[in-house]
Amino acid sequence: MKKKSNSISYFTYLNPKYSYGYLVIMLIWIISKLPTGISLAIGHGIGLLVYYFGKRRADITRTNIRICFKELSEQEQESLVKQSFIDHGKSVVEYSRMLFGKSFIGENSIAKFTSIGHEAVLEELNRGKPIIFLGNHHACLELGAAFSIKFLKRKCVASYTPMRNPIFELLLKNRKKYAIKMISSKGKKTVTDTIRALKNKDIYWFATDQDVSGKSSIFAPFFGQTASCITTCPYIAKKLNVSVYQFMVYREDNISFNKPHYSCRFVKMGSENRPYPTDDILADITYQNEVLEELIRYKPSQYLWQHKKFKTQPDGSNIYKV
DSSP states (O other): OOOOSSSOOOGGGGGGHHHHHHHHHHHHHHOOOOOOHHHHHHHHHHHHHHHHHHHHHHHHHHHHHHHTTTSSHHHHHHHHHHHHHOOOOHHHHHHHHHTSSSSSSSSSSEEEEESHHHHHHHHHTTTTTEEEEEEEEBTTTGGGGHHHHHHHOOEEEEOOOOOOOHHHHHHGGGGGEEEEEETTTTSTHHHHHHHHHHHHTEEEEOOOOOOOOTTTTEEEEETTTTEEEHHHHHHHHHHHEEEEEEEEEEEEOOOOSSSSSEEEEEEESSSSEEEEEEHHHHHHHHHHHHHHHHHHHHHHGBOOTTTHHHHHHHHOOOOOOO
């Protein structure tokens, strides 16, 4: 029996229904060639456009902010919602530069980088310890690769979710210049490739902070609200004796017009007082969420609040229903 090929035909890229993908790529390429200050101003504008005209995403963001920051007034919550869209609009600039623009790495870097906690990661890597970077979805996510190369002197193996538009999928695969390998989270060899990467002592990056309501998930508190959380990380860490670090990249406020400043925080999971991973999966995931909450609170507008974090609830209710 003839095997079915998973490759995409060249004719697929000529399909008119995907043509808008080329327009997006062209826009990203143009932004990548502009002076940094001008491109960040454009990113600011993109964020505002989505805030004012993307009603559905704005409503989802408002619900998430209302749930997670009850201590804020309505006016403060709305200000945070608006700033979140601006920060993620600016992320288009970082993404464009990572793909097509001047390098974020090396002596001629277009940005200033500072890091907290990378020394512990480097020490474990030098001892041959496999490392998982437990990431999350935030505005400066793409710059995690630049931090790894600059401070740890090595690339990561990274997991990603395939795009429906093959044009965008092709664009995502261009991340390979900052990664050893990109592993599809929906591929047939996802588990095998992950295990191989960790056994090779590579850094494996993946994010588990979104609600996928699958079999490998559990309900745990996140900012005081029950959320469906993926349990993959503590399971892998225990099976393969891997060290786990949560990290988040931030766009700092004190940026010059043409030289933005980014910082990164690495937090190791597990200590004498609070071991990780354990035999209690709920305790492990609760601990993960607490660390993530702490990372988010430093600059809350830069976390991706635009997705339905609390989509799946134990009682089947829909908290996003208007």
